[in-house]
Amino acid sequence: MSVCRVLVLISGNGSNLQAIMDQALPKAPYQVVGVISNKADAYGLVRARAAGIASHYVMVNPEESRADYDLRLSEAIEQLQPDLIVLAGFMRILSDELVKAYQGRMINIHPSLLPKFTGLHTHQRAIEAGEQEHGASVHFVTPTLDAGPVILQAKVPVFDDDTVELLAERVHEQEHAILPLVVKWFAEGRLKMLDGKAWLDNQPLGAAGYAAD
Numbered sequence: 001m002s003v004c005r006v007l008v009l010i011s012g013n014g015s016n017l018q019a020i021m022d023q024a025l026p027k028a029p030y031q032v033v034g035v036i037s038n039k040a041d042a043y044g045l046v047r048a049r050a051a052g053i054a055s056h057y058v059m060v061n062p063e064e065s066r067a068d069y070d071l072r073l074s075e076a077i078e079q080l081q082p083d084l085i086v087l088a089g090f091m092r093i094l095s096d097e098l099v100k101a102y103q104g105r106m107i108n109i110h111p112s113l114l115p116k117f118t119g120l121h122t123h124q125r126a127i128e129a130g131e132q133e134h135g136a137s138v139h140f141v142t143p144t145l146d147a148g149p150v151i152l153q154a155k156v157p158v159f160d161d162d163t164v165e166l167l168a169e170r171v172h173e174q175e176h177a178i179l180p181l182v183v184k185w186f187a188e189g190r191l192k193m194l195d196g197k198a199w200l201d202n203q204p205l206g207a208a209g210y211a212a213d
C-alpha cells in the first residue's frame, strides 16, 4: 500500500491538524505533505513548521474575486500533489471549480451534527436552540456548503449551563478522534465517494455516516 499524501488547509489554531499529524506514519499509511492557510497568523502554520512540514500562506486580496483567490490556492495545492485534501478549520467557502477538481478526495470537519447547523457559529446556535446533544461531522466536500455526504459523526451532550467555550472544547475532543480515523480509512483505500454517497468497505453509509455497532 503506497503512502497517502495528505494536504491540510487551516485558518486558525490547528488542533485538528495536530491530531492528524499525530496519527500519521507509522500509525497509519499517510503522511502530511503540506499545510496551507489563508491567515498568516494561523498557529497551525507554527505546528507544521515545528514538524518540518511544508507550510504555505496564501494571502487573501480583498480586491480579488473568490474564483481568482481559488486559482492561486489551486496552484499552491497542485505543487504538493495531494491524494487527499482535509479542510480542518479552513474558513473560506471554496468555488465550485476547485471543489469539483478534488471532489471525492476532499473532506471537511464541521462542528455540528449535520445537517443541523451548517455554516458558522454552530455552538452558539445549538445552545440558543436548546439542543440536548451536539457534535461534529466529517463529510466529503461538495460545492454546496456543508451539504456533502457525511462519513462519520460524534455526539456530545449539551448541558443547561454550557457556554460556547465549554461546548466547543467538548466537541473538539471528539473531532480529534474522528478526523484522523477518517483520514486513515481514506489512506487505506476503504473510503470512497460514489453516486453522491460516502462508501466504507464497499457499503454505502447512511445520512449520519458510519454508525458503529
Ligand SMILES: Nc1nc2c(c(=O)[nH]1)N[C@@H](CN(C=O)c1ccc(C(=O)N[C@@H](CCC(=O)O)C(=O)O)cc1)CN2
Pocket (backbone or CB within 6 Å): 087, 090, 091, 092, 093, 094, 095, 096, 099, 108, 109, 110, 111, 119, 120, 141, 142, 143, 144, 145, 146, 147, 148
Ligand atoms: N464549497 C465548499 N466550501 C467549503 C465547505 C463546503 O462544504 N463546500 N466547507 C467549509 C467549512 N465550513 C464549515 O465547516 C465553513 C467555512 C467558512 C464559512 C464561511 O461562511 N466563510 C466566509 C468567511 C468567514 C470568515 O472569514 O470568518 C466566506 O468564505 O465568505 C462557512 C462554513 C469550507 N469551505
Ligand SMILES: NCC(=O)N[C@@H]1O[C@H](COP(=O)([O-])[O-])[C@@H](O)[C@H]1O
Pocket (backbone or CB within 6 Å): 010, 011, 012, 013, 014, 015, 016, 017, 044, 088, 089, 090, 091, 109, 110, 111, 119, 120, 136, 172, 175
Ligand atoms: N465551518 C468550519 C468550522 O467552523 N470548522 C471548525 O473550526 C475548528 C478549527 O479548530 P482547529 O483549528 O483547532 O482545528 C474546528 O472546531 C472545526 O470543526
